[in-house]
Amino acid sequence: MTTSHPLTEQAYALHSLGRHDEAKALLARRLAEDPDDGRAWVQLARCHLSLREYAEVITTTGEALRADPEDWDALIVRTYGLRRTSRRDEALAAAQEAVRLAPESSSAHVALSEAVMAWQERWPEAFAVAEQAVRLGPEYTGAYYGLWKASLVVGRADARDFAIRQTLRLDPEDPWALEEFAHMQNAAKDVRLPAKASAYADALTADPGSALLRAKLDLTVFRMLRGTRWLAVLSLCIAGVSIDLFPTEGEAPRELPLSLGTRLYAIALMAVAWGLGALLRYRRLRNGIRLTLRSLLRRMFWARLVLAQAVWGTLLAVVMALVPWSERGIPQVLFWTGLIPVLLTIWFDRPRKK
Structure with missing residues (x-):
């Protein structure tokens, strides 16, 4: 393998930044100077591969191999071009030749696995073969990507999770690994919603243009928001118990009106429920999730309805607890007026949390 020309090195840097067209322009200049520069042909092939121009990948790697028939790097890139154009026998032959020429290359084994x-x-x-690639290149993120792909087809969830975590160990900002980790967290039943939202926020930071990640983050934040309605239900229950709203038959009901201390105690319990269940959790959320929550309230009717129902139920609970009622009739009406709409919306928006 020869040392790359400075223009080829610049093109490599541009390609790494996703500026593929600029990289192609530099490589075109270099190849106009020296049509036999195999390194430039391979880098041009990688640019075409990133742009899914698979026919051009095959053409450019052919030029690289014309300049150096034993260029195993060109064979690796050529494998992917042939594979994407359904020329599987030729892809296998190219990958096998790459492994023969570079038996210790992790990337050659990843191509063979593909x-x-x-x-x-x-x-x-x-x-x-993908496992062998990882053994050969334990610090190469591409090896773990290859293992992840292979684990999907053979149903090895343990290897899939291992590949994702090892990639993030090596590159905490890897977009693919962050997205997969977010999906993995979302599928886990023992992971709380704030952690799931944080994982999607990380993935969205790495890939801000992803509509799928944006939708997943919105859905996760909505699921967090809908939990506030249970705080309203709890507040109504606290108010109902303090008033002894539905006394047990055969037992003397609590005497009304309640003392000021009892009523303030009920309000304090509601404040603790909201403080621990919503306000403290909100303060601990990362800024990106807070912004998503605010945006969701502007964009989504059901999000606004959820918050309105939570506020409605809690306000009625506060009224029930604060007013020194002498009869239970009105508090009972307030209790059902607050509880029924909240429970109905909890039931009807169940499909939206999935």
Whole structure:
């Protein structure tokens, strides 16, 4: 393998930043100077691969191999171009040749695993090759991506999770790994909603243009918001118990009106419920999730309805607790007026939390 020309190095840096067209322009200049620069041809092929221009990948890697038939890096890139154009036999041959020329290359084994996956009956073999790639390159994120892909086809959830976590260990800002980690957190039943929202916020930071991640974050934040209605239900129950709203048959009901101390105690319990259940949690949320919550309240009717129902139920509970009622009739009406709408919206928006 020869040292790259400065223009090729600049093109590599631009390609790493996602500025593929600018990288292609630099490489075109370099290849006009020296059409036999194999490194420039390979880098141009990588630009085409990133842009999903697979026919051009095959053409440019062909030029690189014309300049150096044993350029195993060109063979690796060529494997992906051939694989994406359904030329699986040629892709397998290219990958096998790359492994033959560079048996210690982790990236060559990743390409071979990709090529072997074209045959369903050979998926276990593809997984074994991906594992070998990880052994050869434990600090190479591409090896873990290859392992992740192979784990999906063979149903190895443990290997999938391992690949994601190891990628984030090596590169905490890797967009693919952050997105997959967010999906993994979302699927886990023992992970709380704030942690799930934080994972989606991290992934969205790495890939701000992803509509899927934005939708997932919105849904997770909405699920957090809908939990405030249970605080309203709890507040109504606290008020109802303090008044002894539904006395047990055969027992003397609590004497009304309640003392000021009892009423203030009920209000204090509601404040504690809201403080621990909503306000403290909100203060601990990262800024991106707070902004999403505010945006959701502007954009989504059900989000506004959820908050309105929580406020409505809690206000009625406060009225029930503060007023020195002498009869239970009006507090009972207030209790059901606050409780029924909240429970109905909890029931009807169940499909929206999935």
